[in-house]
Amino acid sequence: MGHTARVGAFVWISAGSLAAWLWLLLCQGFFWRTDVRLPPRRDPETWPSVCVVVPARDEADVLPSSLPSLLAQDYPGRAEVFLVDDGSADGTGELARELARRGGLPLTVGSPGEPPAGWTGKLWAVRHGIALARAREPEYLLLTDADIAHTPDSLRTLVAAARTGGFDAVSLMARLRVACGWERLVVPAFVYFFAQLYPFRRVGRRGSRTAAAAGGCVLLRTEAAERARVPDAIRHAVIDDVALARAVKKGGGHIWLGLAERVDSVRPYPRLADLWRMVSRSAYAQLRHNPLLLAGTVAGLALVYLVPPVALTAGLAAGSTATAVLGGAAWLIMAGTYVPMLRYYGLSPWLAPLLPFTAFLYLLMTADSAVQHYRGRGAAWKGRTYARPDTVGEES
Structure with missing residues (x-):
């Protein structure tokens, strides 16, 4: 009975991940398309300074x-x-x-x-x-x-x-x-x-x-x-x-x-350390230094990016066809939306299935950003560390 309940819960989680990807695909401004380039333009009669x-x-x-x-x-x-x-x-x-x-x-x-x-x-x-x-x-x-x-x-x-x-x-x-x-x-x-x-x-x-x-x-x-x-x-x-x-x-x-x-x-x-610093120095600031937003972001990244490959693998291992199909479909949509960006950078589309691993790295970078903030080393860049905006006095 307990095993059935766990399988049922994971089916629902997998369905939630697929629903999230369908929403992102169709309702988030077609963010995955890479054709937003400089709009049509014509030379002005007089060029401004x-x-x-x-x-x-x-x-x-x-x-x-x-x-x-x-x-x-x-x-x-x-x-x-x-x-x-x-x-x-x-x-x-x-x-x-x-x-x-x-x-x-x-x-x-x-x-x-x-x-x-x-x-x-x-x-x-x-x-x-x-x-x-x-x-x-x-x-x-x-x-x-x-x-x-x-x-x-x-x-x-x-x-x-x-x-x-x-x-x-x-x-x-x-x-x-x-x-x-x-x-x-x-x-x-x-x-x-x-x-x-x-x-x-x-x-x-x-x-x-x-x-x-x-x-x-x-x-x-x-x-x-x-x-x-x-x-x-x-x-x-x-x-x-x-x-x-x-x-x-x-x-x-x-x-x-x-x-x-x-x-x-x-x-x-x-090096990975260079990229890690680039992301982690501002990730927690993006979340307004809010622990609740951090928790929600971690949960959201896990649901959207980590659940699909885990669901596919676990579903196949446990013989749960529904879990495997839902996870596989979500992973397929995820990879498909990533392909245009890879092509924009001239990279192989075969890197697209690795996006869950990259998302996991970003999850760790975001968590590290919060840790560094609470250690007093947040938002550090080239020898300077910046406090939260609400800890700084306003100019007169």
Whole structure:
């Protein structure tokens, strides 16, 4: 009797997992599709002025692969680059000046000093860069990370898309590096999970409450930034790109987010430990440091990603056809929705069945993020550790 009850319970759990996947497949903004690219655009009659702001902290390793691509932008209007050296100890600022001597767009290197209480280092650097750019009165700001490389036409296509679509912010999810085994296993899933949380189609829809951006590449209309009080209004945000998008949308702005074709990250993550730090430093912040949200997330990840392969295996072993069929169907849908992302990254679709294992790694990373937070080491990045927003005093 007890065995029958256990089998029956697992059938229901497997059915719940399949139902969750059917809902995700059909009702979550078609998040699994990878055809959300820069929308149709046409060149404006007059090209607006743009200032590019690049916050950089200890980026000497990647700067030779990224900064020259910005300086070499083929942009018909007035454009200038402001790199903000955020207390680097590796000669980032000096290297930037050396790279600029080879020609290209004008480059200004600034240094804001240590961030005051209540500010993350990146947003303090962005604030300083925007303040330097304000003297040029640009119509647009391109906020881009120091590890992001752009093709020569990147800036003009971003501006053309923003002008044509009437967008206040246009953001591209940079194509991350997938050169080694761990990168191939973990990186596409990172973008897949992000799109699942923030379906790109919903982000760009007027009236939708879904707001997100990819911090590596955000073209932002200066007027919209001022209206949304960016970055001051989000100065404590660890996940600053999502916070920026919410602030702009709350201020009445129209935003757009999609996958990149002309923007690539050059930062390597050769070891699992590197990828682990990338995810765990902000995972618990994404859950607003809430233990209940953490418990719900762990349970949800287990139901959606771990139950299907376990149900299929256990059902076959126990002779429970219903359990095996339900688990197999859920796993098949899961793998099928992952294939487009693997193809976007030029990887074999045979990696798709491994998604449950990758999801288990993300579950562990999320739990570790919470552990590090309660040990006082949460949201640590390049020598800085940030407190929860509600533990920081407000500026007067």
